Amino acid sequence: MKALGRHILVEFMNCKADVLNDVVQIEKAMVEAAQTAGATVINSTFHHFSPYGVSGVVVIQESHLAIHTWPEYRYAAVDLFTCGDSVDPWVSFEFLKKAFDASYSALEMNRGSTHVMKKGTSLQVKPNDAENYDPAKGYKINRNVWFTDKDENQALSLRYTGDILFDEKSEFQRVRILESYAYGKMLTIDDMVMCTEKDESHYHEMITHPAVQAFQSVSGPLKNALVIGGGDGGTIRELFKYNTVEKITMVEIDEAVVRACKLHLPTIAREFSNPKLNLIIGDGIAYAKDAATKSTEQFDIIIVDGSDPAGPAEGLFTKSFYENCMKSLKPNGVLITQGESPMFHAKTFVELNHCLKSVFGPTSVHTLLFHATTYPSGMWSLQMAVKGQYHPTKDIKPDQIAASVAGKSLRYYNEDLHSAAFSLPTFVKEMIASK
Ligand code: SPD
Numbered sequence: 001m002k003a004l005g006r007h008i009l010v011e012f013m014n015c016k017a018d019v020l021n022d023v024v025q026i027e028k029a030m031v032e033a034a035q036t037a038g039a040t041v042i043n044s045t046f047h048h049f050s051p052y053g054v055s056g057v058v059v060i061q062e063s064h065l066a067i068h069t070w071p072e073y074r075y076a077a078v079d080l081f082t083c084g085d086s087v088d089p090w091v092s093f094e095f096l097k098k099a100f101d102a103s104y105s106a107l108e109m110n111r112g113s114t115h116v117m118k119k120g121t122s123l124q125v126k127p128n129d130a131e132n133y134d135p136a137k138g139y140k141i142n143r144n145v146w147f148t149d150k151d152e153n154q155a156l157s158l159r160y161t162g163d164i165l166f167d168e169k170s171e172f173q174r175v176r177i178l179e180s181y182a183y184g185k186m187l188t189i190d191d192m193v194m195c196t197e198k199d200e201s202h203y204h205e206m207i208t209h210p211a212v213q214a215f216q217s218v219s220g221p222l223k224n225a226l227v228i229g230g231g232d233g234g235t236i237r238e239l240f241k242y243n244t245v246e247k248i249t250m251v252e253i254d255e256a257v258v259r260a261c262k263l264h265l266p267t268i269a270r271e272f273s274n275p276k277l278n279l280i281i282g283d284g285i286a287y288a289k290d291a292a293t294k295s296t297e298q299f300d301i302i303i304v305d306g307s308d309p310a311g312p313a314e315g316l317f318t319k320s321f322y323e324n325c326m327k328s329l330k331p332n333g334v335l336i337t338q339g340e341s342p343m344f345h346a347k348t349f350v351e352l353n354h355c356l357k358s359v360f361g362p363t364s365v366h367t368l369l370f371h372a373t374t375y376p377s378g379m380w381s382l383q384m385a386v387k388g389q390y391h392p393t394k395d396i397k398p399d400q401i402a403a404s405v406a407g408k409s410l411r412y413y414n415e416d417l418h419s420a421a422f423s424l425p426t427f428v429k430e431m432i433a434s435k
Contacts, residue, residue, distance in 0.1 A: 004112030005063055005083035008093055012076040012102035019100055020071040023048040023056070024152050029099040030058045034065050037091035039082065040162055042145050061145065061162065062087045076100060081111065147178055147186075149193045149376055154344060156193070156376040158183060165264050170256040172312045177264040183374055185264055187232055189257070189307050195232055199373045200268055201411040203338075203380070204234035206370040209413045210421060211301050211336040211384055212242060213401050214392035219332045222300050223247070226291075226328065228284035228316065230305035231257030233269035239303075240271045241408045248277050249299075251284040253312050285315040292324035299328055304337035309348055317352055322359045322385070332388035335360075339367065339381035342428050353383055353432040360385040366392055367432060368421040370412070381428075382421075393419040 019025055027046040034041050039060040046056030057066040063081040070076070078096060080089035089108075097104060126133045129142040143162040148155050158180045165185065166177035176188045184197030195203060212222050221244035227235050231252035239248055252258055258281070261269040271277065280287065284306075291297065302325050306313040315321055316337070325335050337356075340348045356365045364386045372380035384392055398415040405413065 002114050003110030004114070005081060005110070006089050007109045007111045008080040008089045008106055009109070010076075010078040010080065010093060010096075010104055010106045012078060012096070012100050012104050013074065015069075015074050015076055015100040015102040017071045017074050020069040020074065020076055021048075021052050021054065023054045026054045026067060026069065027056055027058075029096060030056060030065050030067055033080075033092035033095040033099070034058050034060050036095045037082070037087045037089065039065075039087045039092075040145060040164070042143075043148075060087070061143070065092060076102070083111070142181075147180070147188065147191075147193075149188075149191065151344070151376070154376055156374065156378075158186070158193070158196075158374065160186075166260040168256045168260070170254050172254045173307075175254065175256045175260050177260050186374070187257070187261060187265060190311060192308055193374045194307065195234060195265075195268065196374045197265065197267065200232075200234050202370055203372055204238050204268075205410050205413040206368065206421065207303055207305055207336055207338060207382055208235055208238035209405060209410070210368060210382075210392065210418055211303065211334045212239070213396060213404060213418060214384065214386065214390075215301055215332070215334045216404065217392075217396040217400065218388065218390050219300065219330075224297075224299055225249070225301040225303065226299045227251070227303045227305055228288065229253070229307065229313070230303065232261040232265060233258070233272055235303055235305045236274070236277060237268065237271045239301075240274055240276070245276060248274075249280065249297075250277060251280045251282055251287045253281070253283055255281045283312075285318075285321050288321055288324040288328065292327035297328070298330040298333070300330055300333055302329060302333070302335045304335070306338060308340065308345070317348065317355070319355050319359060322356055326359055326385070326387060329387045332386070332390065334387070334392075335385045337383050339383040341372075341375065341377045341380050342369075342431060343377035343379050344375070346431065349381055350431050356383050356385045360387065364388070366422055367424060367428065369424065369428065370421055393422050 023046050031044055039062050042059045044058040048054055052071045054069045057064055063083050066079040068077045080092050082089045131140045133139045145162040146157045147160050148157045160178045160180045163179050168175050173190045178186055180186050186196035187194040222242050223246045225239050225248045227250040236248055306316040309317045339352050342349045366384045368382040401415040401418050
């Protein structure tokens with residue numbers, strides 16, 4: 001290429017008008033168009049105009065993608081500008097043509113033709129974001145790239161180095177490992193944070209130890225657990241801290257998650273070679289159904305460590321799934337599931353609580369809260385359901401918990417936090433009160 005960049009000016013015509021007026025769909029399409037071409041997305045900003053029209057830009061490491069739409073004319077003006085050789089703007093073009101169901105005309109221009117300009121040799125400008133700048137010794141550049149986990153109204157962003165250590169679109173989802181500045185390496189699935197090195201202990205300890213302690217308070221030592229999801233390995237790591245465990249069955253739908261975490265998050269994924277682990281790569285929903293009807297195996301504890309209810313995790317938020325889980329639990333067994341955020345996913349949070357109450361009974365389902373500092377809103381919930389008549393805080397002694405977790409190198413959970421986690425703010429109590 002004899003130019004710094006390629007710029008495609010596209011006229012998209014006869015598009016679907018409703019798509020052209022939908023700011024969320026357009027931003028998603030533009031960001032995916034960039035990612036599909038292999039670009040690194042730095043940020044995006046999109047606006048919806050009144051009465052019609054959307055404008056927006058996706059800033060990429062390799063330049064930008066921009067759009068302006070006129071839904072009333074079923075027309076969109078799109079710029080696809082990429083520099084360097086690594087990203088082909090025509091890949092983004094093909095993606096958008098499909099997304100908008102459009103006819104088109106397109107014109108490609110070279111930008112910054114190197115026939116007519118020369119690179120300066122005497123430029124001594126400090127590069128943006130250079131750390132310890134010394135041209136003689138070399139220096140490191142900190143790029144200003146952000147990962148954002150968001151819905152249409154709220155977001156949580158973490159700055160990362162721009163290095164993507166793992167990126168795979170599996171049959172189920174997009175699995176990535178990025179290196180964040182503040183929280184270390186992190187696993188993301190479909191643009192949502194699943195865990196980071198710095199705060200994963202909050203989630204993995206809280207999805208494990210309160211349930212184990214509740215179970216042990218009436219049934220004696222934990223022996224047999226089922227984990228649905230949990231492909232990063234953090235939950236089985238916590239379970240294996242109980243040396244009474246004889247067998248853990250883990251059913252994870254996506255082997256890419258396990259592979260990514262074994263490679264890049266070894267402190268989280270450190271128990272995959274434990275001989276007491278029965279790792280099944282398969283559908284946890286189908287497994288629970290099967291276990292409920294055929295198998296004689298009964299679990300002390302079932303932990304549902306799934307993703308958010310979009311894509312393969314959707315079935316983990318249904319009544320039939322929890323009915324099957326209940327059948328597979330031993331008497332006095334405990335089920336715990338990640339319950340989303342009362343602030344970020346209010347509807348799902350309430351529905352899941354009510355769904356579990358309809359299966360286990362209204363007095364046998366208990367909500368816990370904890371600080372998930374890298375999930376949107378930072379306030380996250382778990383739902384614990386007990387197959388029996390005991391209470392997970394009233395029937396348990398703090399001293400017993402303290403003795404049981406001593407030496408387990410926990411960073412978040414302790415005997416005080418056990419009951420504190422079940423103490424809910426008034427607004428959360430009100431949200432789940434009605435059933
Ligand atoms: N929005 C994030 C919800 C993620 C729940 N599962 C995380 C997996 C960690 N083992």
